[in-house]
Amino acid sequence: MASFVPRQVFPHYGAIPRSYFLGHHAAGLSKMKNMLTSIDYVIECRDYRAPVTSINPLFEEALGKIRRLVVYTKRDLGSIPQSRAQSLVKNKVRSFDPDSTVFFTNTSSRADFNKILKQLRNDAQSLDKLVGCRIMVVGMPNVGKSTLINHLRNHGVGKAKALRTGGQPGITRKIGSPVKIIEREGNSHVYVLDTPGVFMPFVSDAENMLKLALCGCVKDAVISPITLVDYLLYKINLHDTQAYQRWSEPTNEVMPLLEKFAQKTGLLGKGGIPNIDGAALSFIQKWRQGDVGRFLLDDLEEEQRRRDDPLQVSRLSMTQALKVERISRKKKYDVNSPNIE
Numbered sequence: 001m002a003s004f005v006p007r008q009v010f011p012h013y014g015a016i017p018r019s020y021f022l023g024h025h026a027a028g029l030s031k032m033k034n035m036l037t038s039i040d041y042v043i044e045c046r047d048y049r050a051p052v053t054s055i056n057p058l059f060e061e062a063l064g065k066i067r068r069l070v071v072y073t074k075r076d077l078g079s080i081p082q083s084r085a086q087s088l089v090k091n092k093v094r095s096f097d098p099d100s101t102v103f104f105t106n107t108s109s110r111a112d113f114n115k116i117l118k119q120l121r122n123d124a125q126s127l128d129k130l131v132g133c134r135i136m137v138v139g140m141p142n143v144g145k146s147t148l149i150n151h152l153r154n155h156g157v158g159k160a161k162a163l164r165t166g167g168q169p170g171i172t173r174k175i176g177s178p179v180k181i182i183e184r185e186g187n188s189h190v191y192v193l194d195t196p197g198v199f200m201p202f203v204s205d206a207e208n209m210l211k212l213a214l215c216g217c218v219k220d221a222v223i224s225p226i227t228l229v230d231y232l233l234y235k236i237n238l239h240d241t242q243a244y245q246r247w248s249e250p251t252n253e254v255m256p257l258l259e260k261f262a263q264k265t266g267l268l269g270k271g272g273i274p275n276i277d278g279a280a281l282s283f284i285q286k287w288r289q290g291d292v293g294r295f296l297l298d299d300l301e302e303e304q305r306r307r308d309d310p311l312q313v314s315r316l317s318m319t320q321a322l323k324v325e326r327i328s329r330k331k332k333y334d335v336n337s338p339n340i341e
Helices: 023-037 056-062 082-096 110-127 145-157 206-214 223-237 254-265 276-288 300-308 318-336
Strands: 040-048 068-073 099-104 132-137 179-182 188-195
Touching: 023 056, 023 132, 023 206, 040 056, 068 110, 068 145, 068 206, 082 099, 082 300, 099 110, 110 132, 110 145, 110 179, 110 188, 132 145, 145 179, 206 223, 206 276, 223 254, 223 276, 254 276
Parallel strands: 040 068, 040 132, 068 099, 132 188
Antiparallel strands: 179 188
16 A cells, blocks of 8 residues: 655645735724834734744834834644754744744743743833833734733732633734733833734735634634645644544545544534534644644744745735735626626
8 A cells, every 4th residue: 555645735725815904903003003102112922833924014014113022822732842843943933033032932831921021020120110111912813912911910910811812813802901910119010901913914925824824813714614624634744644543544635534524523414414614613623722733834944045035025014015905806806796788
């Protein structure tokens, strides 16, 4: 029997939407700009599973040179905790932020949040402000901003979570009230402000859109869950074909995988027919929870080559990105519109 050969390319990019830039994203970004004069510095959250793709270039443009601390969330979902491979990946990820202080968090690790609190405490002392230190937390939708703030509040001042969290983007739709995370003498405490997740007006690379969708940065209804599982299967097979052996032998075909998955997990409709869409959503959720392999969606070596090649670097400004999105929508409308004689 021939050995299994995984796909080396994923060709199905044609119908992938390239935007998820909603009204509250634009409004939130505008409000962030207006508040910068009262902010001491920014914490930018990114998803460790897509450490480069989850960088939003709009923040570079909107937040300017304000001091920044970068936190890569969900570290435990991107590789096995405490492994040598994780240490190597962390060092590589840090190389993409040479001018920023970088931290990695695992939501079950108190030590991770204590390191951030120590950094913030030291920074607040250097500011020496009587009115306290105000920090804005920004990032793509659903990268873990509210969860980070809740943990900093819990470990910093011993209080329960202050912000609502969820598995889909859009829980936070406006900039919240300051949340105290560090108490200092007098009235100069340290406060953080949660902000709405902000997506990009246009994603030029369709594969990046798939990565962001798998990480939950866009709502699950935006891209077909079957397409997402197909792409996820392609990525899993490049890392570990045994990750889904509970349900299927190694395969490059998404439909047989989902049929077997549905049958073995009881996701069946009338007459025992597999619920394919339900199975696809369930399979994606299992990966998001770390139950179907833990790996990075980004190829860091390839990303580094792109950064080193100025011809491949594409940093659209807000105006340019919105123009591209308008043109894309117009072309789609022209194609889909019936001819009127």
